[in-house]
């Protein structure tokens with residue numbers, strides 16, 4: 308029998324996380340690049356945030372002000388960069404809580420200036436350039452340079468710290484040396500227009516990290532905002548096929564969930580197939596009678612269930628609903644029984660949901676361990 312514990316449970320290896328932070332920040336530092344640790348993937352859970360700081364990230368970033376507020380209340384006094392371009396309704400908190408923000412709109416910049424004046428504070432901004440990924444950012448050099456000059460000349464409480472870009476999010480655009488040279492060129496155009504050097508040229512996120520380790524990052528890029536590769540080290544290894552990341556601990560996080568039913572059933576639904584609990588029309592493959600296990604874990608806890616990666620060979624995720632995950636365990640070398648606890652590696656989106664889920668208990672291990 309398993310120990311009496313609360314499942315589902317997310318087990319976090321703090322030493323493993325600290326080590327990952329150190330590995331990534333060291334390699335970037337050697338290439339003249341400062342790393343801001345992105346904590347949105349872990350909902351700013353304090354022991355994990357602390358591991359980011361201890362591992363060597365001196366600046367933190369997130370998309371949500373509520374997370375910054377939590378960190379501030381817990382006594383974290385590291386500088387914060389706000390990643391999502393702010394809503395007009397949240398500027399008072401942006402100025403109060405964050406030292407720096409990403410910006411892409413002149414109306415917002417003007418309102419931010421007014422808010423800074425009201426609070427008697429200064430605030431730094433990175434102007435975002437959209438290089439084709441089509442999420443946030445000024446479009447074209449002229450618009451970016453005009454905004455930069457406006458901040459520099461007309462908004463005395465704002466400090467134009469630099470420019471940045473975001474790739475590989477909406478438009479799936481790969482950060483290449485050529486793309487980042489475009490950013491470096493834009494930075495230089497801004498510098499010519501304002502007559503001084505910018506401190507930061509922020510070349511993106513996890514997906515820009517390969518350019519650093521391959522020695523392909525243009526020299527002007529001196530800042531990255533990294534979350535996923537530090538937390539999970541999954542995307543570059545498994546989606547990009549990078550084989551040179553063995554120094555990253557890929558099991559900082561372990562999801563444990565308990566089996567509530569095991570039974571052999573047909574793999575093809577019986578009756579008239581209509582729509583599932585979420586209004587989708589999934590495809591089902593008829594593989595005959597198969598051994599299936601049901602977990603007490605669902606989309607409410609982890610979002611997309613296909614983003615769970617079973618550690619036990621022979622286990623595959625078939626699907627599920629808000630509160631259940633259905634596994635095929637037919638090919639599993641050991642029999643699975645009710646009460647068993649199965650372990651999973653996670654994707655970024657699963658981590659995002661799990662760290663915010665009400666019914667998931669979270670365990671922290673201070674020392675590296677193997678489960």
Ligand SMILES: *Cc1c(COP(=O)(O)O)cnc(C)c1O
Nearest residue numbers: 345390473512513532533534535
């Ligand atoms: C989430 C985010 C990042 C960090 O992305 P990772 O893939 O976790 O490294 C960086 N910049 C912006 C603007 C983001 O929203």
